[in-house]
Amino acid sequence: MTKAIYALYDDDEVMVNGAKAILAKNVRIKDVYSPFPIHGLENVLGIKWTRLAINAFLYGFTALALALAGMSFFMIQDWPMNIGGKPNFDLYQNLPAFIPITFEFTVLCAAHGMAITYLIRNWTLPGVKARNPHPRTTDDHFAIEIDRTENAGVSDDEIKSILQGTNPVEIFEK
Amino acid sequence: MEVPSEYPEVGFMPLMCQHCNHAPCETVCPVAATTHSDEGFNQMTYNRCIGTRYCANNCPYKVRRFNWFNYVADSKFTNLNPAQDDLSRMVLNPDVVVRSRGVMEKCSLCVQRVQAGKLAAKKASEPLRDGAIQTACSAACPTNAITFGDINDKSSKVRTDAMNDRAYHLLEEVGVKPNVWYQTKVRNSMQTAAEPTA
Amino acid sequence: MQKESAIREPLILGDKTYHQITEDVCAPVEGKANKYWYMAFSVAVIVALWGVGCILYTIGRGIGVWGLNTTVDWAWDITNFVWWVGIGHAGTLISAVLLLFRQKWRMAINRSAEAMTIFAVMMAALFPGIHMGRIWMAYWVFPLPNQFGSLWVNFNSPLLWDVFAISTYFSVSLVFWYIGLIPDFATIRDRAVKPVSKMAYSVLSFGWTGNAKAWIRFEEVSLVLAGLATPLVFSVHSIVSMDFATSVIPGWHTTIFPPYFVAGAIFSGFAMVQTLLLIARKVLSLESYITVKHIEYMNIVIVITGSIVGVAYLSELFISWYSGVEYEGYAFMNRATGPYWWAYASMMTCNVIIPQLFWFKGIRRSLITSFILSIFVNVGMWFERFVIIVTSLHRDFLPSNWGMFHPTFVDVGIFLGTIGIFFVLFLLYSRFFPVLALNELKSILKSSGDNYKKLHHND
Ligand code: SF4
Numbered sequence: 051m052t053k054a055i056y057a058l059y060d061d062d063e064v065m066v067n068g069a070k071a072i073l074a075k076n077v078r079i080k081d082v083y084s085p086f087p088i089h090g091l092e093n094v095l096g097i098k099w100t101r102l103a104i105n106a107f108l109y110g111f112t113a114l115a116l117a118l119a120g121m122s123f124f125m126i127q128d129w130p131m132n133i134g135g136k137p138n139f140d141l142y143q144n145l146p147a148f149i150p151i152t153f154e155f156t157v158l159c160a161a162h163g164m165a166i167t168y169l170i171r172n173w174t175l176p177g178v179k180a181r182n183p184h185p186r187t188t189d190d191h192f193a194i195e196i197d198r199t200e201n202a203g204v205s206d207d208e209i210k211s212i213l214q215g216t217n218p219v220e221i222f223e224k
Numbered sequence: 225m226e227v228p229s230e231y232p233e234v235g236f237m238p239l240m241c242q243h244c245n246h247a248p249c250e251t252v253c254p255v256a257a258t259t260h261s262d263e264g265f266n267q268m269t270y271n272r273c274i275g276t277r278y279c280a281n282n283c284p285y286k287v288r289r290f291n292w293f294n295y296v297a298d299s300k301f302t303n304l305n306p307a308q309d310d311l312s313r314m315v316l317n318p319d320v321v322v323r324s325r326g327v328m329e330k331c332s333l334c335v336q337r338v339q340a341g342k343l344a345a346k347k348a349s350e351p352l353r354d355g356a357i358q359t360a361c362s363a364a365c366p367t368n369a370i371t372f373g374d375i376n377d378k379s380s381k382v383r384t385d386a387m388n389d390r391a392y393h394l395l396e397e398v399g400v401k402p403n404v405w406y407q408t409k410v411r412n413s414m415q416t417a418a419e420p421t422a
Numbered sequence: 423m424q425k426e427s428a429i430r431e432p433l434i435l436g437d438k439t440y441h442q443i444t445e446d447v448c449a450p451v452e453g454k455a456n457k458y459w460y461m462a463f464s465v466a467v468i469v470a471l472w473g474v475g476c477i478l479y480t481i482g483r484g485i486g487v488w489g490l491n492t493t494v495d496w497a498w499d500i501t502n503f504v505w506w507v508g509i510g511h512a513g514t515l516i517s518a519v520l521l522l523f524r525q526k527w528r529m530a531i532n533r534s535a536e537a538m539t540i541f542a543v544m545m546a547a548l549f550p551g552i553h554m555g556r557i558w559m560a561y562w563v564f565p566l567p568n569q570f571g572s573l574w575v576n577f578n579s580p581l582l583w584d585v586f587a588i589s590t591y592f593s594v595s596l597v598f599w600y601i602g603l604i605p606d607f608a609t610i611r612d613r614a615v616k617p618v619s620k621m622a623y624s625v626l627s628f629g630w631t632g633n634a635k636a637w638i639r640f641e642e643v644s645l646v647l648a649g650l651a652t653p654l655v656f657s658v659h660s661i662v663s664m665d666f667a668t669s670v671i672p673g674w675h676t677t678i679f680p681p682y683f684v685a686g687a688i689f690s691g692f693a694m695v696q697t698l699l700l701i702a703r704k705v706l707s708l709e710s711y712i713t714v715k716h717i718e719y720m721n722i723v724i725v726i727t728g729s730i731v732g733v734a735y736l737s738e739l740f741i742s743w744y745s746g747v748e749y750e751g752y753a754f755m756n757r758a759t760g761p762y763w764w765a766y767a768s769m770m771t772c773n774v775i776i777p778q779l780f781w782f783k784g785i786r787r788s789l790i791t792s793f794i795l796s797i798f799v800n801v802g803m804w805f806e807r808f809v810i811i812v813t814s815l816h817r818d819f820l821p822s823n824w825g826m827f828h829p830t831f832v833d834v835g836i837f838l839g840t841i842g843i844f845f846v847l848f849l850l851y852s853r854f855f856p857v858l859a860l861n862e863l864k865s866i867l868k869s870s871g872d873n874y875k876k877l878h879h880n881d
Binding site for chain 2: 483484485486490492493495496550553554555556559560562563573574575576578579580581582585665668669670671815818819820822823
């Protein structure tokens with residue numbers, strides 16, 4: 051027996067209305083597949099907003115501290131040099147010269163850290179197999195996924211008839 | 225000033241690295257290949273140089289020289305560079321390393337002589353005597369126009385010379401605080417300095 | 423559903439559906455290249471190979487094969503570097519800054535503009551590398567641990583700031599671009615019929631699935647990356663300008679440089695985007711997506727940034743006189759009237775005077791004049807960098823150091839070569855990558871598409 055039942059739509063508004071109708075009937079939706087981001091869908095499905103931005107901040111903050119610590123170690127503690135008669139005795143005096151690199155390093159780590167977290171969280175990495183149910187969900191179709199195990203109390207036929215009521219172009223199992 | 229003949233009042237001026245205390249060439253090197261030594265020299269670390277030539281651009285006196293080619297082997301310089309044949313190679317100073325292609329170089333104020341002089345004084349356990357160290361140029365000048373010495377030594381000749389009325393820094397207004405002083409030329413002329421002759 | 427005022431011109435023309443957008447954008451990837459593409463590609467490859475040859479010759483023989491001398495230690499190398507970095511500013515500006523400002527018109531051009539950015543920054547990054555006397559020691563610019571323990575780099579050097587700025591800018595732009603590309607690669611993957619391309623695009627699309635949570639993360643990442651990339655865009659050229667601004671050379675030592683360079687970079691970047699897209703929209707038949715309105719928007723950016731640059735030129739002149747510094751005054755007199763007056767004149771004409779024509783609506787909406795003017799801007803901006811670098815160096819403090827710069831065939835070859843490499847990359851990109859941001863375009867189709875706008879207007 052297949053795990054999930056899918057309803058395929060050819061318009062985002064129809065799909066969003068369909069999702070609302072399905073949820074109203076107390077059927078749980080596992081996921082939705084779409085070719086582009088649909089605004090407001092997270093409220094319909096009750097998905098919590100991602101915390102990736104907090105991650106980025108943390109990466110950036112770590113990088114900022116690391117850059118300043120690194121530069122003051124390299125230039126002030128480890129091997130202080132007289133370069134062009136510029137004061138090289140403490141971080142405070144040297145700070146103006148360190149700002150560009152501190153900034154760049156912060157951005158570098160925040161951006162890359164976030165991108166890597168994003169790829170791992172989405173499990174989109176080179177060599178990973180795609181899991182979208184229908185090839186046209188990356189083109190112009192939208193799919194709602196209903197997991198049987200999540201809806202143990204509702205029979206297949208009931209699910210299908212509810213789905214049928216939402217104007218899908220196709221219903222299939224996979 | 226584009227036409228020199230309109231300003232015939234010229235003087236000869238040896239111009240080498242001024243060993244600026246606020247050397248603009250040092251701050252711009254990305255790999256810290258040129259820094260200040262404790263003696264106050266602007267020192268050039270040839271084997272750290274990666275050849276960005278930024279220092280040469282930023283030197284107001286334009287005294288840095290770049291090794292554009294591999295002069296000891298490049299066929300273009302066979303007739304110019306004695307170092308390319310075994311016998312003439314002996315003219316090269318064995319105390320000075322041959323700089324490779326792609327690195328910057330400049331006057332080091334004969335750092336090899338300074339080190340040797342310091343070492344000799346140390347071995348003899350006596351303080352460095354003024355005039356004990358001569359750079360190649362100060363040793364060679366027949367009229368003693370070039371004086372080398374320790375500016376911190378109050379009694380040194382170079383100190384007295386640098387403090388007299390004729391002493392000045394070249395391009396003082398740029399603010400790089402050079403360690404080299406020049407003596408202004410005293411001219412026996414009817415004109416005041418401001419108006420050009422001719 | 424967000425509605426847009428009916429007065430706004432539609433951004434997507436014609437009777438498009440989601441599927442039609444996919445078809446239009448995938449057509450160049452799935453179809454065969456025509457003979458113009460092959461012709462352009464062969465020319466680009468030949469020029470690129472010539473450039474590679476010149477680069478190898480330089481590395482083999484020494485920097486002396488360029489026209490540099492003790493007076494002018496930087497010339498075409500750094501001119502080209504700054505020129506390419508400048509060009510590389512438009513892409514990230516379009517996709518990041520315009521994203522933050524919610525300018526929907528960016529969506530039709532951001533993908534290609536960013537591709538252009540990435541290729542341009544690659545070309546730019548080449549020059550600091552090959553201009554080094556000892557390129558094989560280039561890794562020394564990174565603070566790497568080594569056997570000497572205490573041997574580190576000089577964090578006071580603007581050149582080192584450059585290293586960090588350029589590598590950050592390049593890698594962040596690349597990531598930003600690629601994250602946007604992943605869903606579009608997935609579209610091509612799911613449509614591919616040939617096993618080889620199916621395989622290739624499967625790998626490229628990283629197994630993108632497009633479920634609701636993934637899209638939420640996608641939007642968040644795009645937004646935050648845009649937020650990070652925006653100050654980055656402004657910082658990169660500011661830092662490049664500090665190479666000059668922190669020096670002591672008259673003509674370089676100028677506090678106006680950071681904002682002036684940033685404006686110039688956006689100016690030249692948009693001009694290059696304009697040049698490329700005017701060709702691409704024709705060749706790849708994307709007229710309904712890159713509309714005259716898009717061209718007009720870009721021309722408006724060009725005329726504004728061009729005017730900023732013009733004001734900067736004039737204030738430089740004024741300040742050089744007003745400051746009363748002789749060296750400064752002479753440097754600028756010499757720029758305008760000295761041996762390189764022709765470079766200064768070309769710069770002024772191409773950057774300040776000619777773009778002013780874009781105040782006329784007819785000129786700004788015409789494809790042909792837009793194309794011609796964008797070429798002028800590209801040329802003018804090259805001259806700007808040449809003027810700043812070479813004319814400042816060739817006459818500085820002491821007249822005994824004055825000299826001239828004469829390019830050799832190697833200088834010319836490397837410059838042309840990078841243009842060749844750039845076009846090779848761009849042409850390959852236009853064949854194998856989705857040149858428009860599919861997923862973004864689809865999300866604005868209902869609010870800004872021509873047919874939908876008419877529909878809403880009627881009800
Ligand atoms: S004269 Fe030039 S090379 Fe010598 S220390 Fe001064 S700036 Fe550096």
